[in-house]
Amino acid sequence: MSGDLASSFSPADIEATLYQKWVSAGYFTADATSSKPAFSIVLPPPNVTGVLHIGHALDQTLQDCLSRMKRMKGFEVLWLPGMDHAGIATQNVVEKQLATDGKSRHDLGREEFVKKVWEWKAESGGAILEQMKRLGSSVDWSRERFTMDEAMSNSVVTLFKKMHDAGLIYRAERIINWCPRCLTALSDIEVEHQDDSGEFVSVRYGEGEQSITVATTRPETMMGDGAVAVHPDDPRYKHMVGTSVLLPLVNRMIPIIADELVDPDFGTGAVKVTAAHDPNDFEMAVRHNVPFVVIMNEHGVMDGTGTEFDGMDRFEARVAVVEKLRSLGRIVAEKRPYIHAVGHCSRCDTTVEPRLSKQWFVKVAPLAKASADAVRNGSVTIEPKELEPRYFDWVDNMHDWCISRQLWWGHRIPVWYGPNGDVVVVGPGESAPAGYTQDPDVLDTWFSSGQWAFSTFGWPEKTADLAKFYPTSVLVTGYDILFFWVVRMMMMSTFAMDGVPPFKTIMLHGLVRDQFGKKMSKSRGNVIDPIEFMDKYGADALRFTLARGANPGTDQALAEDWIGGSRNFATKLWNATRFAMMNGATVEGELPAVDSLNAIDKWILSRLSETVSEVDSLLEKYEFARACEILYHFAWDDLCDWYLEVSKETFAGADSQNTKRVLGHVLDQLLRLLHPVMPFITEQLWTTLTGAESLVIAKWPVADAAHVDKASEKLVTQMQEIITDVRRFRNDQGIKTSLKIPARFVAKGAIADYSSAMAFVLRLELGEITPSAKVEIGSVKVEFDLTGSIDVVAERARLEKDLAAAIKDKQTAEVKLNNDGFMAKAPESVVVEIRERLAKTSSDIERLTAQLGALPSA
Structure with missing residues (x-):
């Protein structure tokens, strides 16, 4: 083990340091020459003008989850980042800056204005990429791309010429959508x-x-x-x-x-x-x-x-x-x-x-057909499948795409006009004839971002990246951008790459809404700022909350309280690991033979194996919410609330080596499972626990069928029922949790061997007693000597008063429900409420009667 954990968990103390460690070590840098199977994702490029919003945070959390998992599974992972030049939005930003000085772009001229935009990009653009690091996104920064980079521009011009030569790009007068403000x-x-x-x-x-x-x-x-x-x-x-x-x-x-x-x-x-x-x-x-x-x-x-x-x-x-x-x-x-x-x-x-205007268009019919066929023939899978009709509804009914924009910031249309009306498309490395004038317009931003899945890998050159990582494994994006970007990528990639679609799977997630299901907007004042909440609760808490709500294709609600709850979960993990290390949990050496373990250790290993199997299967099917729910309950319920509790007697004893090794193994595997969703805290805990280099390059857990033990699961379930019922009895009798009370277990079979472990948890002092109260749970009877533990007379009086009130409430409800006149006039909601009250009072009467019966005689 490499050291001690701080007494409390502080995300700000570990996140930046850990992220820099990962980047410096080159863990996220992909190797195109590797013999490992490839797994690749291209980040939907955010606008250079953008900042990280909650939708980005969800999108990137899910992509990072898949990337980290696949990396641990032995894949050569490339998650490629970059930005879109965002023609209209970026030009607007710079024009507004000029306007503060009383100038317009026309005062500068085209060349100087474009230079000004590049200066803005260098100074102020791309803030979102730095914010991604706060989130923990494991992208390959060495391959960062920008849609206006020289290599990307080469791809844009090459594809324009190729599509034009194929008759897929034409110029014509058509009615187009015109913005009188953006011109x-x-x-x-x-x-x-x-x-x-x-x-x-x-x-x-x-x-x-x-x-x-x-x-x-x-x-x-x-x-x-x-x-x-x-x-x-x-x-x-x-x-x-x-x-x-x-x-x-x-x-x-x-x-x-x-x-x-x-x-x-x-x-x-x-x-x-x-x-x-x-x-x-x-x-x-x-x-x-x-x-x-x-x-x-x-x-x-x-x-x-x-x-x-x-x-x-x-x-x-x-x-x-x-x-x-x-x-x-x-x-x-x-x-x-x-x-x-x-x-x-x-x-x-x-x-x-x-507005009627002469513009450049893409003839989409053949491209759209190829894009639809790729999904229909199974080359590309849409997850969830229920969203396929939305895809087809759009792709089967597309209009020709207007790709020219009357802007200065963007890819200049590579078309030149001669003095006699001649038109020449000039490709990379080519020149227009003397006296020709270039088209003043630029291309729609989506024309370049539509090439993102192959241009980022070096197309049109036959690069090692293109050979290794195209087509990409999965596109993770919101269903709201299905029409904007996904279809255009399908069309342009399938054409440029000789019929090979850009990705094997399109995984569509929903939108993030507020806790009441309303769309977030500044005017409503319900926007959640991911940076603000990472500052407050840590990146892991935000990521876990988002992933836990991410059911494929459906919107999710989000509230600050839920992020706070995930922070509590992170703290629980921290404290559990710290407790384990303080009590000698170890990852050293082989696990003990299963036959040598007690039922409690066998149970937690069985639950771990089932959890590994379920989580692995769910993540592979993009069921992030269900996977997180299982991880949460295994960590909080099975491990912390039960295993650590019922193992406390073992830790306190001399013969605890097996349990310490089992606990170390369970934590090791759990932290690996949680790492893709909560990378920072799991890295800190795991490296401290194991002394190993990094979870980023650790192996993904594999379920061990030999550890599945239904008999132990059944036994521990029985123990849980006994402990729960005895705790309820103590609470009902008003006995302080700190007070030890004399008791004895009357049980047969395997459960009898764990009387001492249960008594340790329940603060019972086992021995020969004269029982004054008892609790029966199935075939097990727990008897108590409550002499001196409670005021029997006062407790009996309290219970009898509560019982009388419950009986009166029940009779009142029965009278109303048996009154035909009342039932005919009463609203359905009132009838439902009375029936619920009857059920509750009946349950209360049964409980109070049992408590009275369990009291010792005065």
Whole structure:
């Protein structure tokens, strides 16, 4: 043994030192030339602007748990860390800094602005990676990656050219999601839909019999209408299809068309077709050759309508347009407020504007099919399987992906335009012809992070890392990012890696909510800061709490009290190990032969073997919550509350070597089992107990079937029942726990051999007595001499009073339940409450009667 343990557990005293020890020793550094089987995970790259939040803490705890377990099982483990350059978010941060000095990025110019962002990244970015160390994440820091690194940029450009050459990337004018605040296109996954309060206005187009009423939530866009559409089978409008109608405000004649996309039950059954400002209208316009009329600029300001509304913000114009239409008598109906789903920019919460724009797109159909097939044919497994339909629902219905962004921070699109309209995609090591100009846009952040599973290993080069660690073993991430990142990784990896998906398993966990099941948010004031709670309770307590609540695919609640409870569990482990060492527990030498052990030692070894088997199986199936629950109860109940208690007599005696060796073995194995979830405290306890180098490189426990002993388990269960009942008897009689009372056991068989051990725990003084009270537990009888231990007269009076009250309560409940009139009128909740009271009073009467019977005569 290497030393003594401090008298109390203080996480702050050990965590930083232990983590530095692990990193310095190179325990987390993977070897691509190793002959060991590979186990690899890539960390979902957090934004360079981010800080560790509770979702990160859960995600990384589960990844670390798997990585540490597999390392102990003899795998060559690579858990690769890194960050995403987070195009929009990072550019926003730096632009805000410039704004404090009264400047914009345009004052600096593109080159200087990008340089400024790199400076910010070096000084302030990536704080989350340092915070990961606080959590104990066993990532390979030597392989840390950043999506804007030179090697990663090489991968991005290579894949862009490869996909373009394969006809999977194209440029076209399409309706895209546009953020008037960030001034860039957004993909579908960067748009968050939320219910907004608006208005639903019905407007009359045309005059007299040649009029038609359309319903819209966006009247300000009507000046860009190119047609009115109705359903071809709608009898109300069949006679009008093919005719034209006057568009108010701009006095332009527009056609009335028929299209099946129109829902005849929505509004008036007639809709305006604003092809340049609505994705559904765009599709109809293409089919019917409707003109595209742009009436709004990139800032969301009305422009080019030739009306009084030009120069107005879109929302200002909405009010003004309705007022004008009302004054013209063209408002047929208004519904206000009208609650409907509206897209918002996920970065700045600005209302997204559908906008016709020439952008670069990925043709997703063949890529999405390959991604779906990989799951359907079993190449990739989704855990839990119940979430497969969500995956297919997304991947089977994807729209082409807009990948160009009107930003300066990011991977510049490797496309160059010639003076005669020529277009050249320039790959790594290539140059554009003289006189060509590069596309000003950058690629969507997800285009680079979608390559994370192979670009981080050195692709397109055929590296040793790629050969050893691709495909990765498992992707651990929240189900909420299934559509954002997982599907894109599946598409891009399967294409780049010749049909080989990026991971073998997708393990999806839920969200962390507050103790009432509500989503955490700053506005609600219910956010749990993992750094704050690691400072207060230690990393192990936070990790254990998160893992203990992590059932696959389902959300978990979290409260500070529960983290405090896990801290108490850590303290329990510390005190138990300290007690064991002070009482001579040892890991030296072979375990004694099973036949030479007493039933108590056999029992704890049997329970240990079963625990090892169950925990190992559950962790391999990603059942973290159930595994932690089993570990908790084995450590707290079986080991601390029972084994240490009933073994105290043995420790106090001379013949204790076997028990000391068994206790040392049990602690050794338990700490190994707990290490993946609680790495810091287990490392400190285990190295102190064993004197060995580190749990990180120790072997994972293996269940020993030879130790499973059902007879000993049955015997100790009987002992537990006896001890529990005698403790209850002592408590019921008001006997102090410190007071020794004369007693004797009347028992036969194996249980009789453990009378002394039980008496030691129960503070009974065994010997010949004149019994005045007894407790019977099955075939075992424990008799007591309570003379001088209690005031029999006072105790009898107290019990008789309690018994009389219980009998009265029972009679009252029975009268109500037998009263048909009362039962017919009483609410169900009241009836349930009375029945529960009847059951409780019946139990109380039985207990009090037994206690009175056990009292000695006065």
